[in-house]
Amino acid sequence: MKGKILVADDEVRIRKVITLLLKEEGYEVRAVENGQEVLDALPGFQPDVILLDQQMPVMTGVETLEEIKKIRPQQIVIFVTAFGSIALAVDAVKKGAYDFIEKPFDNDNLILKVNRAVEHCQLKGEIKTLKQQLDPSGIPIIGDNGGLKQVVAQVKRVAETNATVLIHGESGTGKELIARAVHTYSKRADGPFIAINCGAIPLSLMENELFGHEKGAFTDAKEAQPGVFERANGGTLFLDEIGELPMDAQVKLLRVLEERKITRIGGKKLIPVDVRIVAATNRKLEEEVERGNFRLDLLYRLNVFTITIPPLRERQKDIPALIDFFIAKHNKALHLSVQSITQAAMDRIQAYEWPGNVRDLENAIQSAMILASDGIIQSEHLPMRVKGYDQIEIKPTEKEGESIREINAQVEKEIILEALKKNNYNRTLTAEALHISRKTLFNKMKRYGLA
CATH class of the missing domain: 1.10.10.60 (Homeodomain-like)
Structure with missing residues (x-):
C-alpha cells in the first residue's frame, strides 16, 4: 500500500472514478459524500491526503478545510473545484490546501498530483522520524561514515546562511532529504519548501511551471497561475536534476538568480521573489558545460556552496544501521513483525553494489520483509538482483x-x-x-x- 487517500465528493460517479483510479495506483481509499463525514473519518482512517470537493451538502469544501486544519494542522488537502471557480481554489490554498484540481479533471494529472502530495507527506514523516534519531548536532543521520558526517557538518554551516546550494549525488542517495534539511534548519523553515524535478517536466511546460502565466496568455489560460518561484516566496525552491534543464530555461533561470525578479508568461510586470535556491544533480555539470549542454555562467551562480553525498557502496559499514531503521519503519507501515536478518542475507546485501543506493536498499528490504513470514529475513527473501541468479532453483x-x-x-x-x-x-x-x-x-x- 502506497498510502491512504480520503475522497470527499457528493457525486457518486465521481467518487467511484477517483476511487478506482487511486486503487489501481496502489492506494488505500475511503470515499465519503460530505464534509461532516470527512471530519468523522479523520481520527480512525488518518489519511495521508484528502481530496476535497467544494460543492457538498452539510458544509462546503472551504468550510471543511478550515475544520480539518483545526484538528490536524499538517493534514495535506487537495482542493477539487468546478471549472471557472479558480478564485475559490486560490482562497483554499491560502487557507492551507496543498494544491487544487479543476473539474473536469484529467486522470493522469489527478494521479500525478496525488503522488506528489503523498510523497511530500511521507518525506515530512521521514524527516520527523529521523529527527528522533539525531546525533547531538541536530541533523538527521544514519550511520558513522566519515563522508556522511562531513555532509551533516556542511548542512549545519550552510543552513545558517542564505547561500545557494548545489547538491551532487547519485540517484537514490537522498538529495531531496538533504535539501529539506538545509531548509528545515534555516531561518526560512517557517516558509514553503517547493520541489520541482527539472527532468520530469515537458519542455513546453517548463517556463510555465517555473514562472506561471497571466490570464489569457494562451488558449487554456482561463485564470492567472503563479509558478514555483512565487509559490516558494519566503522559503526554499529545490530544483532537482538541474542538469536536465533545457537551454532556454537556463537563460531565464540565470536572469532570475541575478535580478531576483520574475515575469509571468503573458505578463509585463516584474514580480520580486525572495527565494533560496537549492539545486541537485547526478551529472558532472563541468562535463555538461564542455559538451555545450549547460551554461557556465549558470553553473557559477549555482555552485556557491557544494555538498557531495557519498554513494552507498562507499558506506558499507552503514548498511546494518540502515537496515535496522527500514525494518522498524516498515514494520509499522505494513503491520509486520520482522525481528532480524540472517548473516547470510546480510553478506549478500553487503556484497551488492547498490546502483540505486539507499532508495534501492529500502525497496529491497521492504520486499524481503513481506516474504519473511517467520519474522526473519533469509537470503531467499531478497530480490533476485541482490541474492544472485545462482540462487535460482532450476527444477527438472x-x-x-x-x-x-x-x-x-x-x-x-x-x-x-x-x-x-x-x-x-x-x-x-x-x-x-x-x-x-x-x-x-x-x-x-x-x-x-x-x-
Missing part, C-alpha cells in the same frame, strides 16, 4: 526449455516491479521507462500478480 521439467522460460519470467517480473517502484507505481511513467505500451504493462502486471 518434461518440456525442453521450460526452465529457461521460467527464469525469463522471473527476471521480467523483477524488472517490472523495480520500474514500478522507481516511478512511484505510476503506470504511464513505468510504461514509458520500459518502452512498452500502457496496455502491455497492464497485461504483464496481471500475468505476474502485480496488478
Whole structure:
C-alpha cells in the first residue's frame, strides 16, 4: 500500500472514478459524500491526503478545510473545484490546501498530483522520524561514515546562511532529504519548501511551471497561475536534476538568480521573489558545460556552496544501521513483525553494489520483509538482483526449455516491479521507462500478480 487517500465528493460517479483510479495506483481509499463525514473519518482512517470537493451538502469544501486544519494542522488537502471557480481554489490554498484540481479533471494529472502530495507527506514523516534519531548536532543521520558526517557538518554551516546550494549525488542517495534539511534548519523553515524535478517536466511546460502565466496568455489560460518561484516566496525552491534543464530555461533561470525578479508568461510586470535556491544533480555539470549542454555562467551562480553525498557502496559499514531503521519503519507501515536478518542475507546485501543506493536498499528490504513470514529475513527473501541468479532453483521439467522460460519470467517480473517502484507505481511513467505500451504493462502486471 502506497498510502491512504480520503475522497470527499457528493457525486457518486465521481467518487467511484477517483476511487478506482487511486486503487489501481496502489492506494488505500475511503470515499465519503460530505464534509461532516470527512471530519468523522479523520481520527480512525488518518489519511495521508484528502481530496476535497467544494460543492457538498452539510458544509462546503472551504468550510471543511478550515475544520480539518483545526484538528490536524499538517493534514495535506487537495482542493477539487468546478471549472471557472479558480478564485475559490486560490482562497483554499491560502487557507492551507496543498494544491487544487479543476473539474473536469484529467486522470493522469489527478494521479500525478496525488503522488506528489503523498510523497511530500511521507518525506515530512521521514524527516520527523529521523529527527528522533539525531546525533547531538541536530541533523538527521544514519550511520558513522566519515563522508556522511562531513555532509551533516556542511548542512549545519550552510543552513545558517542564505547561500545557494548545489547538491551532487547519485540517484537514490537522498538529495531531496538533504535539501529539506538545509531548509528545515534555516531561518526560512517557517516558509514553503517547493520541489520541482527539472527532468520530469515537458519542455513546453517548463517556463510555465517555473514562472506561471497571466490570464489569457494562451488558449487554456482561463485564470492567472503563479509558478514555483512565487509559490516558494519566503522559503526554499529545490530544483532537482538541474542538469536536465533545457537551454532556454537556463537563460531565464540565470536572469532570475541575478535580478531576483520574475515575469509571468503573458505578463509585463516584474514580480520580486525572495527565494533560496537549492539545486541537485547526478551529472558532472563541468562535463555538461564542455559538451555545450549547460551554461557556465549558470553553473557559477549555482555552485556557491557544494555538498557531495557519498554513494552507498562507499558506506558499507552503514548498511546494518540502515537496515535496522527500514525494518522498524516498515514494520509499522505494513503491520509486520520482522525481528532480524540472517548473516547470510546480510553478506549478500553487503556484497551488492547498490546502483540505486539507499532508495534501492529500502525497496529491497521492504520486499524481503513481506516474504519473511517467520519474522526473519533469509537470503531467499531478497530480490533476485541482490541474492544472485545462482540462487535460482532450476527444477527438472518434461518440456525442453521450460526452465529457461521460467527464469525469463522471473527476471521480467523483477524488472517490472523495480520500474514500478522507481516511478512511484505510476503506470504511464513505468510504461514509458520500459518502452512498452500502457496496455502491455497492464497485461504483464496481471500475468505476474502485480496488478
